[in-house]
Amino acid sequence: MVTRRNYTNMTVILITTLILVTFLGCGKGEKKASSLFIHCGSSMSTPIQEIGKQFKEKFGVNLEYNFAGNEALLPQIELTRRGDLFVCHDPYADFLAEKGLLDEENVVGYLAPVLVVSKGNPQKITSLKDLTRPGIRVALGDPRFQTCAEMVHKRLKEKGIEDSVMKNVVLESRSHQELGNAVKLGAADAAVVWNFIAVMNSDALDPIWTEDKYPEIKVHICLLSCSTNQELGRKFLQFASSDESKEIFRKYGYKLFSKKG
Structure with missing residues (x-):
């Protein structure tokens, strides 16, 4: 928050x-x-x-x-x-x-954070932990400006994987659309964005359901x-x-x- x-x-x-x-x-x-x-x-x-x-x-x-x-x-x-x-x-x-x-x-x-990947999920990403895999390119929001990013970083810390995920981050932005575009254009393999980005870009992005809980x-x-x-x-x-x-x-x-x- x-x-x-x-x-x-x-x-x-x-x-x-x-x-x-x-x-x-x-x-x-x-x-x-x-x-x-x-x-x-x-x-x-x-x-x-x-x-x-x-x-x-x-x-x-x-x-x-x-x-x-x-x-x-x-x-x-x-x-x-x-x-x-x-x-x-x-x-x-x-x-x-x-x-x-x-x-x-x-x-x-x-609004809710959603993990999104390219259509068809070519990297077979199924969880936040998968974002720690070597070679996976991740796009995340900037927690200084995004409520969503603050929530995601808190969850990564709780899971003990924040540092490992951050090593794979290739883009940090305050814009949810920019994060979604990075995945759409192949500059990133996955991003965590507000839910509306997944819906409005459903032609190019797939939302990945995870068991992670966030505040409403x-x-x-x-x-x-x-x-x-x-x-x-x-x-x-x-x-x-x-x-x-x-x-x-x-x-x-x-x-x-x-x-x-």
Whole structure:
């Protein structure tokens, strides 16, 4: 999980670049807008844009997005007080609440680390331990920036194989898509990524079921307490939390995997 120390460091880095735009703050007394500003973690960009397109077509509301890592977006929201909604994964909804920035939130999907290999599994990889085999090229997330990578490194430590796996790492990235692409293009034999990467790249990647257990990571849509348009923001929250919208998240792989898939 993302630590409070990592989050604090990111806040300090962003203060100098964001302090000049705090005048964009969103006091509740401001005039309501006919548009919404949505902060969205980059891992959730695909489903939220599809849902946003449907919302715009139905209600004629313009949507402006700010895509970045959750760890970068939270300090922006805290410092600028700008925006109506925040689409994030655990533990960032809790961080919002602690800072008094959360008005309402709903869970719309789930994230989980998944081991992926090239289609057909040419290296016959069936477990995390197989990532220690000589010659196996591994792509992993950077635990300084990825919740997924933090979880995976913790699991590798518990199994006593972290050092052996790291000797085989050929790519460390904060981007899940980059990790998946490394396997797709043959630059790596295996990667551990969020579940949606396996689903969205199912033409080139196979997910490998392992017995490894990870904490449940929920995807949240949060209405910000600093929103300039609470009524419209709540309408989007309800729309994006409907059964139809949740099905869009499931379609793109934001669901808990089982041995049966």
